[in-house]
Every structure is written in C-alpha cells, then in structure tokens.
C-alpha cells in the first residue's frame with residue numbers, strides 16, 4: 001500500500017493562512033482523527049483540530065476530497081490553518097503521530113498525480129515552469145504547457161501515426177509482396193504532412209530561452225560606457241563605473257524583466273589587445289566567450305568593428321567629445337536618459353520575436369530532442385521501399401511520442417523533474 005503523505009503546501013509561515021495537504025489511502029482517517037468526525041465530501045467545513053490527547057491544535061477550514069478525481073488521484077484532505085509557525089508545526093506533529101503518515105518529499109504530490117494519470121509528463125514539466133515563472137511571458141507559456149496544449153498536439157499526432165502504421169500493417173498482412181506500392185495513394189502525403197507539422201514545432205523558439213531570458217551582451221573598448229549603460233538597463237548599480245580604462249574585469253550578468261520579457265544583460269571587460277595586466281587579459285577572454293553565447297550584442301566600440309549583427313550603439317551622447325557613428329541603431333546617454341526608452345522598446349520587440357509567443361507552449365530540451373527523433377523517423381520512412389522497414393520507422397516515431405507523453409520514462413528522469421518542485425507540491 002502507498003504511504004499517506006502530508007506537507008505544508010502554501011508559502012513559508014508566518015502568513016495569514018497555511019494550507020496543509022494530505023494525500024493517500026489514509027487521508028480520510030487522518031482527517032477524522034484530527035477533526036473528531038467525518039466531514040462531507042467536497043465542501044469547505046469549519047473544524048476544530050485536536051491532537052491525540054484531545055488538546056485543541058487550531059480552528060481551521062477543512063476540505064475532504066475523496067479520490068480519484070483529485071489533484072493527485074488519491075484521497076486528499078486540505079487543512080487551511082492559521083499561518084503561524086507554531087500552528088503549522090503542531091498540526092504537522094499531530095499528523096506525524098498517526099500511523100501510516102509521513103512528510104512528503106519535494107514534488108511528491110505532483111509525482112503521484114503523474115503516476116495516477118491525472119497529468120502527463122509535459123503537463124508536469126509545464127507545472128514546474130509555472131511555479132518558477134517570474135515574468136508574464138514565462139507564466140503564459142508555462143500555463144499553456146501545464147494546461148496540456150502540447151500534450152493534446154502530441155496525442156493527435158500519435159493518433160495519425162497509428163493510422164499510418166495500420167495501413168502499413170495491412171500491406172504486411174495481406175499484400176502479395178511487402179511492397180510500399182500497395183499502400184494507400186495518400187500515404188506519402190499524410191506522412192509528409194505529419195513530418196512538416198513536427199518540423200514547424202521544432203523551429204519555434206525554445207523554452208530554455210524563456211527560462212534563462214534573452215541574452216544581451218554589452219561590448220566595446222574600455223571606457224566606452226558599457227557599465228554605465230548596463231546599470232541603466234538593469235536599473236541597479238550592479239556594475240562599478242569609473243573613468244579608468246579597465247574598470248570592469250569580469251563578466252557581470254543580471255536578470256531583469258522589461259515589459260514582461262525576461263532578459264539577461266551581461267556587462268563585460270573592455271576589449272583591447274594590450275590588456276593592462278594578467279587579470280584584465282582573463283577578463284577580455286571571458287568577454288569574448290560571453291559574446292559568442294549572446295543572443296544580441298550591443299556594440300559601443302568603433303563603428304563596424306563589432307561582431308556581425310551586433311547593434312551599433314552611439315553611447316555617451318550627452319558628451320560633446322563622444323565618438324559619433326554615422327548609422328547607429330541607437331544614440332543614447334545612460335546619464336541623461338536620452339534615447340533609453342527607444343532602446344528599451346526596440347530590445348523588447350526584438351526579444352519578443354525571438355522568444356516563444358505569449359500563450360504558446362514552448363519545447364524544453366527533452367521535448368525538442370524527442371520530437372526531433374520522431375521527425376527523423378518519419379523522414380526516414382518517407383524514402384523506404386520495403387514495408388517492413390517503413391513499419392519499423394513508424395514504430396520508432398511512436399516510441400518518441402510515447403516518451404513525450406511520459407508513457408515510457410525512467411526513474412532518473414522522474415527524480416530529476418519532480419526534484420525541481422518544492423515540498424508540498
């Protein structure tokens with residue numbers, strides 16, 4: 001029999017309310033033991049909780065939610081307690097004292113929801129992202145994934161694939177020869193259509209970009225004003241600025257949301273061939289490697305000398321002696337604020353186009369890899385003449401779809417995913 005688990009599912013006390021969740025076969029018994037009576041199902045009921053000695057623990061709002069149509073698929077109870085540390089501890093101690101109950105592991109409620117088929121793997125992944133979402137764009141994309149948008153898509157593809165497989169099986173069972181010429185006339189077109197849909201999903205912006213933020217690196221020679229502009233963009237005095245060439249030595253990265261879009265700005269050491277000392281030389285090396293990983297470079301150096309497709313920024317515009325550019329994308333002064341709004345607006349629009357669209361489910365690395373496996377298998381099936389080999393390719397695509405939905409998973413993978421959740425989720 002599975003254990004019955006419990007945990008504080010709301011935020012850290014002290015708080016107005018603390019929600020303690022119980023899930024498992026003994027959830028109903030535990031609730032009865034604490035409340036002293038049976039509660040009606042699916043109703044919010046005021047109850048007085050007592051420990052085994054009969055002492056009052058707290059007056060709470062209690063919910064009795066019998067399975068299997070619950071979040072975890074098991075019998076579940078929720079206790080909405082007063083949100084004090086001691087109250088929560090006392091309730092947890094009383095639950096621990098009951099036989100067959102134990103504190104939950106991180107993500108264990110969600111893991112049970114998955115094990116009991118209440119959510120599939122992609123939905124669980126979306127849920128993990130939803131809980132860690134910090135910007136509006138992350139929230140909307142995670143919500144789409146957690147709500148099953150992608151899972152429904154995969155289920156639809158799998159269905160179509162099974163129909164294609166059935167056509168091949170029919171040839172294998174009844175055809176005179178195992179020849180694809182016996183396949184239905186529209187077989188190739190259906191196969192190609194499916195493959196194209198997968199390719200379109202694979203070409204979409206990825207979830208990692210959303211989680212990590214759009215990477216913008218500021219670069220240019222020493223004293224170009226990189227750190228000053230960086231501070232203005234991240235709206236904090238994160239970087240030291242000084243009229244000394246070679247002030248910034250390391251790469252400094254700061255996440256910030258602009259217009260609901262997640263960014264990661266990096267300030268770098270001024271690029272020059274003759275570094276002042278060994279430490280600055282290392283800094284320049286790091287700056288170059290940050291440049292290589294950037295989604296976008298803001299170039300504050302001499303016009304045309306930055307990396308390809310970097311934005312030419314004419315910085316320190318308020319200074320009479322500042323280096324002028326003939327065709328800057330932006331002319332700014334981080335000190336007076338001139339041009340800063342236009343730069344921000346441009347950055348937001350640019351990043352939005354490169355990141356998943358609002359409300360659109362975005363693939364993570366695992367989903368991308370599996371979907372690409374399915375696409376490759378379909379592409380391979382397209383060119384084959386032997387029905388047996390076609391059937392095998394289609395089977396490989398189905399295996400990938402099943403893995404996407406979590407019908408085939410490894411314990412390691414599940415440990416890694418559900419370990420991302422907090423206790424109580």
Ligand SMILES: Nc1nc2c(ncn2[C@@H]2O[C@H](COP(=O)(O)OP(=O)(O)OP(=O)(O)O)[C@@H](O)[C@H]2O)c(=O)[nH]1
Nearest residue numbers: 222223224225226227228242243246247248270316
């Ligand atoms: N008036 C004015 N001064 C600026 C502006 N931006 C930077 N400065 C000044 O120029 C000097 C160099 O600025 P930093 O931001 O430290 O330059 P940096 O490119 O980070 O330099 P390194 O870290 O040495 O590579 C500092 O004294 C800043 O105060 C600006 O827009 N207007």
Ligand SMILES: [Mg+2]
Nearest residue numbers: 226227247248
């Ligand atoms: Mg600097």
